[in-house]
Amino acid sequence: MPSAASRQEPVTERFAQHCFVQACRGLPHDRVPVWFMRQAGRSLPEYRAVRGSGSILDAIKDPDLATEITLQPVRRYGVDAAILFSDIVVPVHAVGFGVTVTPGVGPEVQHPFRSASDLQRLRPLDPETDTPYVLETVRLLVDELKVPLIGFAGAPFTVAAYLIEGRPSRDYLLAKSLMFNAEKLWHGLLDRLADLAIASLQSQVECGAVAVQLFDSWAGALSAEQYKRYVAPHSEKVFEALATSGVPRIHFGVNTSELLNLLAAVGADVVGIDWRVRIDDARARLGDAVALQGNLDPAAVVAGVGPALAGTREVLAANGGHPSHIFNLGHGVVPQCDPDVLSEVVRVVHDEGKVGSLTHAPQ
Amino acid sequence: MPSAASRQEPVTERFAQHCFVQACRGLPHDRVPVWFMRQAGRSLPEYRAVRGSGSILDAIKDPDLATEITLQPVRRYGVDAAILFSDIVVPVHAVGFGVTVTPGVGPEVQHPFRSASDLQRLRPLDPETDTPYVLETVRLLVDELKVPLIGFAGAPFTVAAYLIEGRPSRDYLLAKSLMFNAEKLWHGLLDRLADLAIASLQSQVECGAVAVQLFDSWAGALSAEQYKRYVAPHSEKVFEALATSGVPRIHFGVNTSELLNLLAAVGADVVGIDWRVRIDDARARLGDAVALQGNLDPAAVVAGVGPALAGTREVLAANGGHPSHIFNLGHGVVPQCDPDVLSEVVRVVHDEGKVGSLTHAPQ
Numbered sequence: 063m064p065s066a067a068s069r070q071e072p073v074t075e076r077f078a079q080h081c082f083v084q085a086c087r088g089l090p091h092d093r094v095p096v097w098f099m100r101q102a103g104r105s106l107p108e109y110r111a112v113r114g115s116g117s118i119l120d121a122i123k124d125p126d127l128a129t130e131i132t133l134q135p136v137r138r139y140g141v142d143a144a145i146l147f148s149d150i151v152v153p154v155h156a157v158g159f160g161v162t163v164t165p166g167v168g169p170e171v172q173h174p175f176r177s178a179s180d181l182q183r184l185r186p187l188d189p190e191t192d193t194p195y196v197l198e199t200v201r202l203l204v205d206e207l208k209v210p211l212i213g214f215a216g217a218p219f220t221v222a223a224y225l226i227e228g229r230p231s232r233d234y235l236l237a238k239s240l241m242f243n244a245e246k247l248w249h250g251l252l253d254r255l256a257d258l259a260i261a262s263l264q265s266q267v268e269c270g271a272v273a274v275q276l277f278d279s280w281a282g283a284l285s286a287e288q289y290k291r292y293v294a295p296h297s298e299k300v301f302e303a304l305a306t307s308g309v310p311r312i313h314f315g316v317n318t319s320e321l322l323n324l325l326a327a328v329g330a331d332v333v334g335i336d337w338r339v340r341i342d343d344a345r346a347r348l349g350d351a352v353a354l355q356g357n358l359d360p361a362a363v364v365a366g367v368g369p370a371l372a373g374t375r376e377v378l379a380a381n382g383g384h385p386s387h388i389f390n391l392g393h394g395v396v397p398q399c400d401p402d403v404l405s406e407v408v409r410v411v412h413d414e415g416k417v418g419s420l421t422h423a424p425q
Numbered sequence: 426m427p428s429a430a431s432r433q434e435p436v437t438e439r440f441a442q443h444c445f446v447q448a449c450r451g452l453p454h455d456r457v458p459v460w461f462m463r464q465a466g467r468s469l470p471e472y473r474a475v476r477g478s479g480s481i482l483d484a485i486k487d488p489d490l491a492t493e494i495t496l497q498p499v500r501r502y503g504v505d506a507a508i509l510f511s512d513i514v515v516p517v518h519a520v521g522f523g524v525t526v527t528p529g530v531g532p533e534v535q536h537p538f539r540s541a542s543d544l545q546r547l548r549p550l551d552p553e554t555d556t557p558y559v560l561e562t563v564r565l566l567v568d569e570l571k572v573p574l575i576g577f578a579g580a581p582f583t584v585a586a587y588l589i590e591g592r593p594s595r596d597y598l599l600a601k602s603l604m605f606n607a608e609k610l611w612h613g614l615l616d617r618l619a620d621l622a623i624a625s626l627q628s629q630v631e632c633g634a635v636a637v638q639l640f641d642s643w644a645g646a647l648s649a650e651q652y653k654r655y656v657a658p659h660s661e662k663v664f665e666a667l668a669t670s671g672v673p674r675i676h677f678g679v680n681t682s683e684l685l686n687l688l689a690a691v692g693a694d695v696v697g698i699d700w701r702v703r704i705d706d707a708r709a710r711l712g713d714a715v716a717l718q719g720n721l722d723p724a725a726v727v728a729g730v731g732p733a734l735a736g737t738r739e740v741l742a743a744n745g746g747h748p749s750h751i752f753n754l755g756h757g758v759v760p761q762c763d764p765d766v767l768s769e770v771v772r773v774v775h776d777e778g779k780v781g782s783l784t785h786a787p788q
Contacts, residue, residue, distance in 0.1 A: 238725070339648075359601070
């Protein structure tokens with residue numbers, strides 16, 4: 063396998079001046095970058111046309127299909143970044159933990175994580191042999207794309223929550239019970255999940271991903287004290303392992319108002335915020351050391367072009383031209399979304415978004 | 426019908442020096458008051474023994490049964506307040522909107538709210554004729570109880586979310602679509618729901634409820650801007666209508682980190698906080714004008730006596746003896762909870778909780 067540096071440098075260099083990368087760094091750029099979490103997916107007719115009815119995990123295992131699905135929203139919307147078509151459970155699935163993704167439900171685990179013996183079901187990931195399809199998709203995309211590719215992984219907490227609960231949960235009672243009652247086992251689990259995330263992210267970067275996003279979608283279920291004690295060390299390990307890669311590292315969760323400082327402190331270059339917090343408030347709390355990604359309410363997009371554009375302009379106004387801003391939704395695109403509305407959002411961000419300089423940006 | 430004053434004054438006077446009422450007012454009292462949201466319910470074997478398998482709405486219509494269920498947790502735990510066994514959809518059900526409560530699911534609406542013609546399905550509530558069983562239960566409880574009775578209603582937003590979505594939702598896309606796209610209709614709906622909440626709460630107070638809680642459980646789905654524009658005027662109307670009653674008014678929601686000031690500003694005497702925010706942080710943001718209720722993580726209770734008591738002591742320590750604190754969970758008791766754990770929580774709050782004076786309380 064070629065070294066990280068030899069494979070990654072040409073791609074990183076190619077996009078070094080790109081607005082998305084520059085915004086992640088808070089450096090000057092020409093327009094407000096915009097992309098959407100879950101921009102590829104069921105909201106797009108061209109996705110439904112190629113996707114068929116099988117499991118998403120099967121689609122991910124088909125590099126030509128996964129490449130096409132990743133490219134679809136880039137073609138349609140003219141967004142400033144692509145995000146790999148994959149799923150946060152791919153690594154645990156690939157090492158044989160027994161995870162499926164049920165359409166309309168989400169990840170389901172046949173035998174949820176319960177005790178120390180289950181740790182054996184989480185051996186280290188060898189991306190070249192366990193997820194060759196992911197790497198092949200990344201390589202195909204790097205050849206095709208005119209915009210940066212974002213690689214991603216699930217954060218240790220959010221993946222652990224799925225493995226313990228066995229299915230999507232509203233209150234994470236089982237996960238938190240294990241966290242409170244079996245702290246050593248909890249840390250053992252999250253440490254293995256951190257290693258899986260690291261191996262997966264590093265391999266994606268080695269193949270040409272220009273940025274990475276760690277999805278800790280359910281971290282907002284935790285108090286700051288809980289996050290600090292049970293989660294932060296493991297997410298920090300992931301971010302630290304990616305530090306030498308030189309790619310921007312994005313950290314995302316929802317309901318994270320009380321966690322914003324911690325999400326930044328574990329090593330993120332960019333923190334994703336949902337629509338509950340104003341972007342200028344978030345920046346006042348976090349300072350200029352990190353960039354911000356977000357934060358249009360996905361419900362405003364579902365509501366139609368009027369509410370979507372009003373919300374888009376509110377986000378741009380609240381950001382006030384600060385260069386450390388990547389426009390996005392506050393959470394993923396939902397299937398009910400009309401793609402034409404998202405096209406209008408992209409148009410308005412590009413036409414009306416102003417990029418000031420860091421020194422002149424409002425605090 | 427006797428006037429509010431003639432019926433309510435004796436009860437209000439009877440509990441004027443009670444620790445629960447005094448804590449709501451930030452006045453001196455003898456011990457930290459504690460009660461639990463959803464303290465009556467499926468977590469209790471004595472509840473399951475009397476409740477049968479019918480709809481909760483049928484149980485609520487049986488005053489003897491509803492009284493017994495309300496009293497069960499008071500007997501078992503020695504909590505400092507009872508909360509009426511009822512449901513936030515009782516008023517809309519009573520005026521014939523067509524709402525059921527499905528066990529294991531929650532409120533379901535056969536014909537969800539969609540257009541202006543649906544407003545006709547929300548005629549005003551006459552508590553004496555529409556919900557005589559609620560009033561009879563309150564009267565029976567007032568005769569029995571040695572602690573204050575808390576009456577309650579669903580806040581306009583949370584009830585509207587159920588009526589529009591038709592069932593519990595994770596992202597409230599339909600409710601928000603109507604909110605964004607039909608603002609006049611939205612306000613018409615919330616105004617009627619505010620009137621229903623007012624009529625229900627006033628009748629509960631007239632029959633002897635000593636405090637009221639407005640449940641806006643799902644308000645945390647909104648940004649502060651959304652809350653201010655679409656929700657605050659209606660919740661404010663409810664709190665204002667209760668002002669002359671002289672009873673403490675509690676305002677509750679989850680995920681409300683960005684809304685705390687607004688939840689107080691609409692007229693609450695007490696703001697409920699979930700476990701995401703530290704109670705001393707919440708107090709620093711809100712000042713001493715309101716009392717705080719909360720905020721043990723319900724998941725810590727499910728996890729067992731060790732995590733529950735550790736969490737209890739953390740809440741007490743964070744509160745630092747401030748007298749404006751009513752101990753509670755950050756959300757309702759879940760069915761999986763072991764009642765013996767909650768008994769231990771009550772014991773520790775009563776044995777170890779210290780009540781300082783407002784002037785000496787840490788800010």
